[in-house]
Amino acid sequence: MVYGIIFGSKSFEHEISIVSAIAMKKVLDRQPVYIFVDSQKQFYNIPAEKITSKLFSSGSYKKFDTLTIKHGGFFSKTMFGETKLEFDVVLNLIHGKDGEDGTVASLLEFFDIAYIGPRLEASAISYNKTLTKLYAKHKAVAVLEFESFKKDDDIVVDNYPVIIKPSCLGSSIGVSIVKNRNELQYAVDVAFEFDDEIIVEPFIKDIKELNIAGACIDGEFVFSIIEEPQKGEFLDFEKKYLDFSRTSQVSRADISDNLAKKVRDTFAKVYNNTFTGSIIRCDFFIYKEEIVLNEINSIPGSYANYLFDDFNQVIDGVARSLPQIIDIKIDYAYVNKIQQAKGK
């Protein structure tokens, strides 16, 4: 399977996406094709052998072919017309805005281009932390209690410490732990710099965190190992940034088989069927002996390849079992009926 990796775009995680895309070169069995989206929403075809992070920071990516998105694919201009960029399936590797919010998924969906990644609704659910929590509760998956606030709301916190997050960003950007009333306003201002909505959750020190990635392939789940991430208070942006370039295996969390099974079952509840077509990572907490969903990473850094024993088998499996959309026939039955009634 040859993947067309789409990455970059205008997001706070633009650079993370570049790092993540470069990492995939080491991971995939077959050399991918690269489609870079710059901040002007121009598409470029970057040769895999030329890809380095400096190519983008220096602006020299602009020397490569531009692409236009149209029905069926990405096209570059040639002397006598245009050529379609050859690949089997797009791999959506745009982290954060444009990628994880469903924008690029919509583009690919609209133009009938096959892709791995969350569909539009799945994106909306996982991108907005309030929606994630409403969705999880509906699926009988526990979440931490929370409150969400808009810019003009009166923010009242009764019990400290709390964690304050922009509703719609990943990678710890704009996230603060607030230990007392004095620290509140600053943290709120920081979070609102990144989003119009913020959420406030209790901060629980030394909470056990377990991450698991997976996908559903033809009705069967494939799970990664369960990892217990090593961390300080929480991963800051820079640490997480480096984390996105990981291509080596990590060690399994030291948990009972019973707990591991429960984690996998909870993952499946979250995934089914909304996330079909994507490989996601769920970050869970173990809190009061319950498995609590913290976050859904609908496009995890370099697709969480380092959590899988055989990543290529997983990704190729997903690529072969993408969700089919119901075909809609446009037959103008009603327009014709009205025209007949009018005698036209």
Added chain:
Amino acid sequence: MVYGIIFGSKSFEHEISIVSAIAMKKVLDRQPVYIFVDSQKQFYNIPAEKITSKLFSSGSYKKFDTLTIKHGGFFSKTMFGETKLEFDVVLNLIHGKDGEDGTVASLLEFFDIAYIGPRLEASAISYNKTLTKLYAKHKAVAVLEFESFKKDDDIVVDNYPVIIKPSCLGSSIGVSIVKNRNELQYAVDVAFEFDDEIIVEPFIKDIKELNIAGACIDGEFVFSIIEEPQKGEFLDFEKKYLDFSRTSQVSRADISDNLAKKVRDTFAKVYNNTFTGSIIRCDFFIYKEEIVLNEINSIPGSYANYLFDDFNQVIDGVARSLPQIIDIKIDYAYVNKIQQAKGK
């Protein structure tokens, strides 16, 4: 304000969208520009004076200029390059799939084209009836109890009659009232023809229905009149279809000022701030003396113009106060830092 009306696309409501778009010609103060999306996802610029429903059913729309979507707008080819289609703001008038699910909103958002219509997240919330209900509850707005089912689920109904709907369609397509167990399977099969998820709600006969449209313009709400739709058991597709071409005023519901105020307040709760940038219609029930949200029409038929006293003022107001997105600067700070650390 000159609007670029985008309509059509590959949806069960393709024809409804055409009717709705044609109706807008009578309603808008200034002649709009028309962008038709055919089922092949090709964009066409249709001259306003040539637009009739027959143009589309006959396929003769294909004689008009095709358009390409790119950063900043829609472009047509000319002898020496390309011309940008001139309009101020797009009016998203694609009903159902592609329009109300957020797909076309994403396209416009991605390519920085100003538009009236629900944003991506608002679309996901209003398009999927399960999400609508979760969202409404979170906003302290009542909804009818419901259950949602996927294709392989065991569907058990305890109390009849119920109403069965595909999760993600409007215009009564695939909706059935089921009076007893014998009718259940057929109705379920019909609904699943249109979607992979269905919802089951109690059907309450002679329930009072109240519709209201509105928008928030610069922090101030503008409401339409409140209409009590006249109906049989419920609007079937054909009736609703004709309804989409309405351009004349309807009569106000005969309700108390107090109830009218509560309806407006409930509308505002639903709208704020998720639906900024759009004109929506909320369909409420009055049930057990409570205002219950039935449905959010995020792109109502011909923008529910017939419910407003001065529709042009409303739409121009929305066009002038579209939501601004937070500007993101891509400065390659992290990539540069890493390169410095490596001594490059």
